[in-house]
Amino acid sequence: MNKKEKIVQSAIQVFTEKGVEKTTVSHIVKTAGIAQGTFYLYFPSKLSLMPAIAEVMVQLTLKTVIETVDETASFDEQLQQFTDAIFAVNKEHHEIQAMIYSGLASTEHLKEWESVYAPMYQWVSSLVENGQKQKVIRADSHPDQLAKLIIGLTESAAEQIYLYDEEFDQDIRATEQKRETLLFLMNALGYTK
Amino acid sequence: MNKKEKIVQSAIQVFTEKGVEKTTVSHIVKTAGIAQGTFYLYFPSKLSLMPAIAEVMVQLTLKTVIETVDETASFDEQLQQFTDAIFAVNKEHHEIQAMIYSGLASTEHLKEWESVYAPMYQWVSSLVENGQKQKVIRADSHPDQLAKLIIGLTESAAEQIYLYDEEFDQDIRATEQKRETLLFLMNALGYTK
Amino acid sequence: MNKKEKIVQSAIQVFTEKGVEKTTVSHIVKTAGIAQGTFYLYFPSKLSLMPAIAEVMVQLTLKTVIETVDETASFDEQLQQFTDAIFAVNKEHHEIQAMIYSGLASTEHLKEWESVYAPMYQWVSSLVENGQKQKVIRADSHPDQLAKLIIGLTESAAEQIYLYDEEFDQDIRATEQKRETLLFLMNALGYTK
Amino acid sequence: MNKKEKIVQSAIQVFTEKGVEKTTVSHIVKTAGIAQGTFYLYFPSKLSLMPAIAEVMVQLTLKTVIETVDETASFDEQLQQFTDAIFAVNKEHHEIQAMIYSGLASTEHLKEWESVYAPMYQWVSSLVENGQKQKVIRADSHPDQLAKLIIGLTESAAEQIYLYDEEFDQDIRATEQKRETLLFLMNALGYTK
DNA sequence: TATGAATGAGCTTTCATTCAT
DNA sequence: GATGAATGAAAGCTCATTCAT
Numbered sequence: 001m002n003k004k005e006k007i008v009q010s011a012i013q014v015f016t017e018k019g020v021e022k023t024t025v026s027h028i029v030k031t032a033g034i035a036q037g038t039f040y041l042y043f044p045s046k047l048s049l050m051p052a053i054a055e056v057m058v059q060l061t062l063k064t065v066i067e068t069v070d071e072t073a074s075f076d077e078q079l080q081q082f083t084d085a086i087f088a089v090n091k092e093h094h095e096i097q098a099m100i101y102s103g104l105a106s107t108e109h110l111k112e113w114e115s116v117y118a119p120m121y122q123w124v125s126s127l128v129e130n131g132q133k134q135k136v137i138r139a140d141s142h143p144d145q146l147a148k149l150i151i152g153l154t155e156s157a158a159e160q161i162y163l164y165d166e167e168f169d170q171d172i173r174a175t176e177q178k179r180e181t182l183l184f185l186m187n188a189l190g191y192t193k
Numbered sequence: 194m195n196k197k198e199k200i201v202q203s204a205i206q207v208f209t210e211k212g213v214e215k216t217t218v219s220h221i222v223k224t225a226g227i228a229q230g231t232f233y234l235y236f237p238s239k240l241s242l243m244p245a246i247a248e249v250m251v252q253l254t255l256k257t258v259i260e261t262v263d264e265t266a267s268f269d270e271q272l273q274q275f276t277d278a279i280f281a282v283n284k285e286h287h288e289i290q291a292m293i294y295s296g297l298a299s300t301e302h303l304k305e306w307e308s309v310y311a312p313m314y315q316w317v318s319s320l321v322e323n324g325q326k327q328k329v330i331r332a333d334s335h336p337d338q339l340a341k342l343i344i345g346l347t348e349s350a351a352e353q354i355y356l357y358d359e360e361f362d363q364d365i366r367a368t369e370q371k372r373e374t375l376l377f378l379m380n381a382l383g384y385t386k
Numbered sequence: 387m388n389k390k391e392k393i394v395q396s397a398i399q400v401f402t403e404k405g406v407e408k409t410t411v412s413h414i415v416k417t418a419g420i421a422q423g424t425f426y427l428y429f430p431s432k433l434s435l436m437p438a439i440a441e442v443m444v445q446l447t448l449k450t451v452i453e454t455v456d457e458t459a460s461f462d463e464q465l466q467q468f469t470d471a472i473f474a475v476n477k478e479h480h481e482i483q484a485m486i487y488s489g490l491a492s493t494e495h496l497k498e499w500e501s502v503y504a505p506m507y508q509w510v511s512s513l514v515e516n517g518q519k520q521k522v523i524r525a526d527s528h529p530d531q532l533a534k535l536i537i538g539l540t541e542s543a544a545e546q547i548y549l550y551d552e553e554f555d556q557d558i559r560a561t562e563q564k565r566e567t568l569l570f571l572m573n574a575l576g577y578t579k
Numbered sequence: 580m581n582k583k584e585k586i587v588q589s590a591i592q593v594f595t596e597k598g599v600e601k602t603t604v605s606h607i608v609k610t611a612g613i614a615q616g617t618f619y620l621y622f623p624s625k626l627s628l629m630p631a632i633a634e635v636m637v638q639l640t641l642k643t644v645i646e647t648v649d650e651t652a653s654f655d656e657q658l659q660q661f662t663d664a665i666f667a668v669n670k671e672h673h674e675i676q677a678m679i680y681s682g683l684a685s686t687e688h689l690k691e692w693e694s695v696y697a698p699m700y701q702w703v704s705s706l707v708e709n710g711q712k713q714k715v716i717r718a719d720s721h722p723d724q725l726a727k728l729i730i731g732l733t734e735s736a737a738e739q740i741y742l743y744d745e746e747f748d749q750d751i752r753a754t755e756q757k758r759e760t761l762l763f764l765m766n767a768l769g770y771t772k
Numbered sequence: 773t774a775t776g777a778a779t780g781a782g783c784t785t786t787c788a789t790t791c792a793t
Numbered sequence: 794g795a796t797g798a799a800t801g802a803a804a805g806c807t808c809a810t811t812c813a814t
Contacts, residue, residue, distance in 0.1 A: 029797095040790080046789090141376060152353060176338075184342050217805085219804080389774095410807085420774080538732060573766055574764070604783085
């Protein structure tokens, strides 16, 4: 792994462990095992890290989604696998989600958000398009529009469990929330097999 | 207005104007017209402001929702007015949303989130319950569950426009997004008039 | 007890519990059960407390000495009782000793030191004078001079045990130190029965 | 001189000039000619300076003692030179003495006191041991015990002059106090030539 | 007398960034 | 490229003191 990747990985790790507000460049470089100054060879500032982290996180999420979803399965099965994947990533990295929000929001890197998140949108958009082609879901909305709403809904549903909920009985509530989210989604898409 | 309220109001104002990262206690107290030390009479630290701000924002959102929604209107009209209200608040205060996320997430005040957001959940839950009683929406999900998903979906839809999108053509895209969100919601709830 | 005395007593208590550096006027008035502003009705500033505390402490020490020493006993017995008394007070209030040092030293109240400490010096001076009159100790030094050295020696001996030593085996080391101090003193005074 | 030494030296200087209560880290770093942040590279807090200062002061005292005392002189001459040295250091740095007391006392660094003061105790203990070997002083007390008492007595005697006394006629009273202290000491040690 | 909320100067401390090596 | 000691602006926070009640 090269130094730049190492910095991003360490940053994700430290943010996850210590939280956003309390993470410093010093912590990150210590975890990465490099010198303070080396950081600035790869990133012009601390804030410029954020898009890189967001990108890695989106890639990780997309990778998890692709690995979890069986392309040969039916649409409803694929949608269920998709929500499972989103919930799984969120469970592991819920701290980072908040960081991406605030990190991107407080910089001038907002414009990069769309391009960073694009592959994820695209994947879901394709899923929706297939469903429409198979005529198992409604076709009166554009796949891109539906993709946005599906992703927003599923991630916020996961956050409600993993970011704000107490840990007690978390798994049970997660299962319930996933079931409800899927039911909600299927209805929203007008699914009929 | 007492000093504590003044601090929270000023904090919201400054955060909205200057952004999260660049706001300091010093800015807040200057805006509030009080002394630096007075801040610490009411809040033990800077981070402990966050739950108070979140509470005010949720109250403001709920107030906007209540004012916007016509209680005598039909369910579908009420749902549309609800999404309008959420989008309107988000347009005005999108910076604060990110702050609440990161502020709450980075402190140990997460447990307060549920109680802070409770009135909002309750309101939507009642709306859903009415819809179910009128038999215009499906009743195979609990109103509380649906409320969570409705709020999550609508707010994430609004954020996609106001937090991350460019300002160019924002209103047009907002209108479109609202329309799609409402359509999505109506389907998700199995609405039939 | 009037308010002024209450302030001094509370100050001594808080200094003993929390240490010098960490004691605030706020702590003192809370312990005294009075309002913040009331403090300044009795003392013009925080530092002006120090001489009052010193005075009380010296009075307390003298009171302990007078109560402990049997006036009808022989000189060597009285000297032993004196060291016992000094060690006893020091054990109880060692924190205050350091405070008096630094508190008086860092103010412009040093001149008051002599008058505050005068009764103590006088008492020991009388003891010495009696010893000289009874011809059990040497008379080639002035009683006042000897009194100063006796007090300085005994207090520093006590401090070595109670201020800086670890608490483990403290009583044993205190006993030993007292014995050595007394032997040292008796020789220093040229005691012969 | 490295930065750490520079900080300690400057701290001693500023404490001596401005007094304990009024010295700030800001003053110290200005005197040292370094940046504010550099201070915290070497000392985690302001209070953690105290043991380092104490150590330097003890070293300085010991250095003065060693330079002043003629090793080839007789025991009584050496003892006189020792008291001269202690009084000389105290005259120069009486402010620091109070600071060491309060600084060490108000922190959790008390345990370090013994190790900081150890070389001084050792030196006097050796002096005493030599006296005992030459049979010019009594040998019924352990040299370490006597060393403690000698140092405590001499320093408290010096403090009585330089810390609390007025400056008027200070030299005369110092001379007198030194003479009395030496006489006291010689008797205490049972000196016979 | 007594109060205690309010003050604000100034403290300690932090940490993103730089630069000589 | 890599280092890490040094920087210093600026942050969070404290607390002796004041004053309207």
